[in-house]
Amino acid sequence: MSVTIEYKGLSQIDGPLVVLEGVKGVSFDEIARLTLPDGQQRQGRVVLLDGDRAVLQIFEGTRGLSLSSTRTRFTGRPLEMALSPDMLGRIFSGVGKPIDGLGELFAAERRPVDGFAINPAARMYPRNCIYTGISAIDGMTTLIRGQKLPIFSGAGMSHNLLAAQIVRQARLESLNEPFAVVFCAMGTKRDTAQFFKDSFESSGALRRVVMFMNLADDPIVERILAPRCALTAAEYLAFTLDMQVLVIMTDITAYCEALRELSSASGEIPSRKGFPGYMYSDLASLYERAGMIQGRKGSVTLMPILTMPND
Template sequence: MSLQFIGLKEINGPLVVLDNVPNASFEEMAELYLEDGTKRLGRIVEIQGERVIIQVFEGTNGLSLTNTRTRLTGKPMELALSKEMLGRIFNGAGTPIDGLGEIFADKYADINGQPLNPVAREYPRNYIRTGISSIDGLTTLIRGQKLPIFSGSGMSHNKLAVQLVCQSQLNDNKDSDEKFGIVFAAMGVNNDVADYFKRSFEESGVLENVVMFLNLSNDPIIERILAPRCALTAAEYLAYEHDMNILVIMTDMTSYAEALREFSSSKGEIPGRKGYPGYLYSDLASLYERAGIVKGGKGSVTQIPILTMPNDDITHPVPDLTGYITEGQIVLDRNLNQIGIYPPVAILPSLSRLMKDGIGEGYTRGDHSAVANQLFASYARVQDARALASVIGEEELSKSDKAYLEFGKMFEKHFISQEFNEARTIEQTLELGWDLLSLLPKSELSRMDAKLVEANFDPKRTERFKD
């Protein structure tokens, strides 16, 4: 039997309060009917005995304290799921907004997901090729991993997100029967950015393999909180029931956290660091931990959350807590961005903690680990040489330090920097790495096996870097 409650006790911003509601459940969905017969959706966000607080998705403008009728549905928010979702565009609450009609659902699933038994998880192996050398070569993305991108306001993270969607694939083997798809969630973006995403995916021809969730900056904040949960629910369905390897890209997680802060403030909760709720860590974990591979299954869910760091502060609560939960990070550098290098990936603070187990013989190439270690070590020496040159002048540097300066210049120009539509194979990336390492004296390649150096080191490789 469905009970309806007439009237509201209180209206406070996006929240309404009902009294004398027995047997309500946390996050239960509610339908609110206005005097003119229109319906709005809400969900229970707090329960105090028989008093419930409901957050209204479309806002509370026009609601009446006396005549609003509320019906509790008895179930949490569910998303209609079908393989038809591929190629479709939804709003943050999972409603189609592409004009192609409703989804004919195979099933409905709770957007909060089902807890994944840690024992049922399989250790991530194999890599996902993004076609970007600085990622594939030095911070390799592994299937089932969560690898965030830390960016800053005004930097090219949206462009990078589009490139990742357009270029990412499982490997260089075109004969593989493994299925790949992308779930893309944008939160709090402006209309022009949303149009840029849609237009880019359509023009590149990848939209048919993408499920898009778009939450605009003028949409209700509740949709911003729901968008990543809807996206991950769709990803889990495609991965675990249709054996697809799904890459989930979510931008911008800072907008999500700010919506959570606003929501927490409206409930009168005690704020934590910088006004964010004290449960921000566990809330972010409830999203990030929905990545992984289930034993015995063919599908996987891999996450690339993108977040902007206010004032480029990596110790800000959102990147700080994200770093605790995820398995590494890709950091974008403002200095590289300002001198026109794209993508402006800062090599030294970036890392992929699962990289070591998903590269090498049988995955990428046998020398991948050695090349990555040597490139990283050599680029670290470049920073020392540059610091020394700023003090004593470049002319006073030793021969090896001058070689490192030249290596650093070419490394940034040719390895880190690449065209937006340039998708490099892992072979091209590693060969380019060897070309760059050949700029250095052979004696400097101390992170590699002598036989490997002997087989691949050749000063003639450096001809391509001469003007």
């Protein structure tokens, strides 16, 4: 019989991070549940281990936590997400919780959100395309299934309008193949988030879309997890339900800035412009989850949108 250890008190609180000392048997990326003095519960993720010292990201923020009275239990599991065919037409937060008022999702299965890059030896050569309805893309930089096709924009430009238009218009060559769009918005303003929702609902596109919304005032931890949740949903739809899936992410720059803020709070040595030195490998861990796999009918196609900093 396993025994769950509860740790009372915190060694340090620093922005979205808390530090516990004297922990045993804890793993990287493990989920912890924190209980506040008033009984309120919050969730955190282990982001750094140094001997018996663990650093946790707190999803709901650290406001109200007590250094002396907060109690912490480690679950022994990474962050997992509920997956089901009923995800289509639903709206989720950055950590995969339903926020559309339609109740909890009945899970056909649960998977860790971190996932893995596709083995290069198992990849299939992409040949078929996805039509976006944008002539400049379809005619000059065709979007191929399993491909990564970024869109570079600048502050104040109409990349949000373009993203919404692609979601509404995207289609396959054959109408007989199941097709879905996973849309992930990171660090977006409330009026922009409402624009996306209204645009998809009014056009009827929402019924084939899974939306993940992380607002600008949401914790940065959610912003870092949002694309991982979106890709986990896309992998389920593509490689379990045999669908062709287009993943649109905006804005990758907001994701990178969240990485920078978390790295700074962790006391890591910064790289150029304050971004962490591992930022590019972190982005690669997301991008390389897209593709086509031998023996599977589905595909994950990725279209990240980023606004160039200082533009």
